[in-house]
Amino acid sequence: MKRELRQYTTQVTVIGSGLAGFAASMFALDRGIQTAQIGNTGAVAYTTGYFDLLGGDGGEVIDDPWRGIEALRKTEPDHPLSRIDDKDIRTAFSKFTEALSALGLGYTQPGENNLMALLPGGIAKPTLSVPKTMLGGVEAASKGAQTLIVDFIGLQGFSAKEMVANLSSSWPGLGAETVAFPDMESGASVYVEVMARSLEVAENQKRLAKRIKAVLGDSKVVGLPAILGIHGSDVVHAQMEKLIGVPVFEIPTMPPAVPGIRLRELFEGTLPDKGLMLVPQHKANRIDLNEDGIIVNLEDSFGEIQIQSQAAILATGRFLSGGLAADRHGVRETLAGIPVSQPDNRNDWHNPDYFDAGGHPINRSGIEVDGCYRPLDANGNPASERLFAAGIVLAHQDWIRQRCGAGISFASAYKAVEAASKILEA
Amino acid sequence: MTAQEEIITPTIDFQAKAHELLPENASYDSCLACGLCSSGCPASGLHGIDPRRFIRMAMLGMNEELSNTPWIWTCTMCQRCAYVCPMNIDVSVLVGYARGAWPKEKKPQGIVRSCEAQMMSASTSAMGVMPDDFVEIIEETVEELHLGDERFKDLEVPMDKKGAYFFVNQNSREPAVEPEELGPLWKIFDYVGADWSYASKGWAAENFCMFTGDESTWKEMVKQRVDAINELDCKVWINTECGHSFYTMWAGVEKFGLETNFEAASLISYYAQWIREGKLPVNSDWNTGNIKFTIQDPCQLVRKSMGDPVADDLRYVARELVGADNVIDMQPCRSANYCCGGGGGFLQAGMNEQRRAYGKRKFDQIAVTQAQYVLTPCHNCHSQITDLGDVYGGDYRVVHFWTLICLALGILGENERKYLGPDLMDIGLP
């Protein structure tokens, strides 16, 4: 059957749909650049929802990420954050959180110090910006407020009792209760995504609030797993606080969790209306570099798509997102064949101990870029004048252990877009 | 023990089949067990199974259990699992294969009978409308239209017109049970001056054979239609507002390697094009009450076929028709939309309890929009969402696009308002 090759032309194509990819698209649209984006589910799908700048170093908590970066510039000059001015990092971070807030997903503005954000196991996460629905947990914890953690019949991997057991020594006013979520009383497994969508219905908010009120006791604050809606969670949050009559906060949960779905659906749902040509949930399978520009090739169920642009931003992430792939002999970049800076031998990829405070060397592998965020080829020259890179595909950082994934993504996307904008024809 | 229970369902080696039918990097072996698929699947938990469990059971060699689980008839093969999966593992492929392996006697009889009806005549109609009957129904309906409305006394409904630009497949529901619903689309074709034709053979759009999992009959149905289109030498094949008939055709042509000399297109894209070109000068002036509409994206047309561009067309058309502010999207939508539970033969499978449990998510999604109308270009969505409203107490109606287009153009007849509420009963009548 004749199905036409679908061809699109745009100024910039962003490859990747994680934090770096969406940040790049937002920054590009913000500059009035005609932008296309493609990308599949990757690491951001599993996020806590917290946006880290720099929260950890060698197993220790970093309180002041800005001082942390200052130190990083001396100890790790190649670290992506070391290479970007504080001013640009601040701008990129704020622009992103402001944009999300404007789209209906409220985030706190990045400040000078990290917030100690709640995690379901009781250990806190040093992070720079949290969703407004989760801010209450940071505050309740710091004040030691009389707080009730609520979990749900049928919800696996989130236990209010566990949180209380792990936190009670430092937070005596913490209590635990289990309730049944409306229409999910049977005890069969339930998913937070389903609960969150159900809570978008006003009637279900009322029914749940009633059940929580019944077990509230003397508690002055309620902590729930992150289930306060996927869309318009700020509205659901406000509504639940009103209905229960006390402040409510969310706690991130294990995958598959709500915060990642929230972000993906927010981007997918709003950016096309801002002019983004988005092909959601598809991987690019090849890029062709030529003198006139870059062609990004992909295939969806209906056939082949080609996007021709003047510049492309590689924000393809690491192994989980498909930007990097490993075989027994080495790590490679999957799309453009950019050399990957990596340990010489597989034996050096990981330290013997899983929780080694230094992290694992393989996590610092990645692609090298020049000052304009252009990936470097084997000779150390830009692979193309038109190809830029951003996010955790960049080498010399450990986004997991250093808690710096969001910061690197926003800041490098900002710089990559800035550089890309300079080569666009008017 | 009844005779039916004695028939053994052959046991499939699911792992081996997955290896054979799925791309190397998107096969069951790549599963991370993260659960995004199951979290986002409305069939999760029905009969204890969900997409992740389906994969895990295959990996654990539970072939007998998987070969026999009725869950495969509650999965509508909507591919949302593959859509959200970081590895793009498509569970629907083996669900379809497992359906095919069930002995015919054990399959949900509603689907089997629909397919058998399709096989009965050159019509390929699941509702058993014979070719002659179809021609006759069309002629009678056109005649009524001619007599009923002076403005359409010359309207033509071409049949077997060689060389017509559009070949139009017609869903059987209208000719079989509600011929008055045929008129609006004809009027639209007439309005834009489309060069189109029905055919007396291979005219029907639906394909329940695909849902039985029996690939030979799926192929047979598509082939009969392809032959009919090739024979008339039409340029573009479109079908009436129906989701799966679009998918079954192009995917079938590709899957079975059939020769075609036409291209496949969606009627929705043409609605959008005609509006953009001014050929369908619709506007939303009629919607003085700012009645709210939401859109159900058919999985078969959007996620499984043309992706977001056709979803954008749907929205463009809807916004033009009812006013941009009056279109409230369900969340999630477009390619990420949830299946309503009407597709995949679920409506015909006789599993009402499961089908309605599946559809509860859709009902909630609609409830959040507070829309009074659900617009959808798909018969299965139409029926399922209507049923969900009845069962769960929804205060909405489900309408086709053709109804609203004609309404906005002021050419919707009095008898063509079956799916409209009292609020729209009198709008745009001459």
Place this chain on the structure above:
Amino acid sequence: MSTIDPAGTKTYDTEVLIIGGGVTGTGIMRDLALRGFQCLLVERKDLNAGASGGNHGLLHSGGRYASSDAETAAECRMESDIIKRMAPECIDDCGGLFVAVEGDDPAFAERFPEHCAKAGIDCQSLSPQEARKREPQLSDTVFAAYVVPDASIDPFHITLGNVHHAQQLTDSTYLPHTEVIEFDIADGTIASALCRDLRSGESVRISAKQVVNASGAWARNIAQLAGCTDVDLLYVKGTLIVSNSRLCNGVVNRLRPPGDGDILVPGGTVSLLGTTSDKVDSLEGLRPTVDEVDHILNEGMPMLPVLRDTRFIRAFCGVRPLLQSSDAGMDGRKASRGFQLFDHEDQGLKNFTSLVGGKLTTYRLMAEKTGDLVTRRMGKKAPCKSASEPLPAGDSVRWTEPGYAPRFWYRRNDPTDAILCECEMVPRSAIDEIVETAPGAESHMTLRAIGLRSRVGKGTCQGSFCAARVSSYLYDSDVYSGVEGRDHMRDFLAERFKGLRPVLWGKQMPQMELAEAFHCGLLGLDFKKENGSGSSS
């Protein structure tokens, strides 16, 4: 059962103290219990912590040894027959192939049937086509193939079953995490053993009439503790890798003199490829390495090309405690696979027995011989029953069988019996049963202990998700109440990582990245200090 002596030491009194919770120690425990003796078994870690848990799970037909050691081969044949009859639930009687591929010695292959015949092993020749029909993944360079009655065995099911049965028969006791510190010896008799509970740090004194040293690779150390210098062992490390799915129908052996990477054994839903054979001096801190994994793969690929693209989810290793024989030199493969029973009488002890060497397939026979000696020393006449009394199936010991839990769950059809480990589909009810009644449940169950008694953590994600789900469930069911759950989780995950580390490439890399992001990003387990949120932080 236990009492507290005036000094505050917990004391036990038993007829036979057995040291070592491997398949041999537990086999002896059951053998003696079947003869009516009450036993107490101590284990420094937990069941199958040594070689019993670090092997292929291959129930040898004897074919492997037919060409080099007819005696061991014949022993394997007889014992595997008995075990297949006595413990069918622990066996996958999948059969095995010996195949020679391009590059292998045709003369060696040709003599194989003759050697099998000598050891009485049933051996049938297949054409290469027939062999590839039976095992489609075999290389197309196969030129000789023989079918033998190899099978796979679940050593955890056997061990748990042995303990469980002994507990039922004579109220015997199992004490995990209990290390022998010293023996109290007087008049050529061990009167008691002073042990330490390694979790609480408390002392435990165990008085026994007979003491059996079945501590496998640690047998020399325990013998020395009793002043015996007669036990000499060769420690040979073997590494294996586990695939994400089952690659072959039956056991596949390379038809050549035993070497590395030449056996692939089905482990229910997975396959195990091994091994290596490297002499080591120390027993502590051993773990599989990247080089070993690469070596096994490179050796195995000529026989099974599918290995090249196979997803592996774990590597593990064990130490074979081999008898030191003068002609073996440094080569572990040539050392005897036979076993030896030491009565230590020439060392001046009358009630101390050490059992050394041997192999999984002959564990029952080893237990029988030990049981005979102990019975004689106890002055009793009670015949061995382990070759005629089937190992009973126990509800709490059945969860290690791959694929058992999901079938149980599916048949049970109870939507509220939530699955906690999604990879291996282990439901809550399995966890409940293990926590309540599995051997070792008398003392506190940890995530690791549950993992050992079930398939929790054995699947694709290697415990990265289920650790959190099971842990939460243990809090909800009041098994955990303090901060110990977090430590147990960290310990469990760190242990799983040892096995993951050498197989991290390909499809296991995204899995690992997801796991690390989860364990550090969402659980904060990498922080050195617990930075519990709350007013004190």
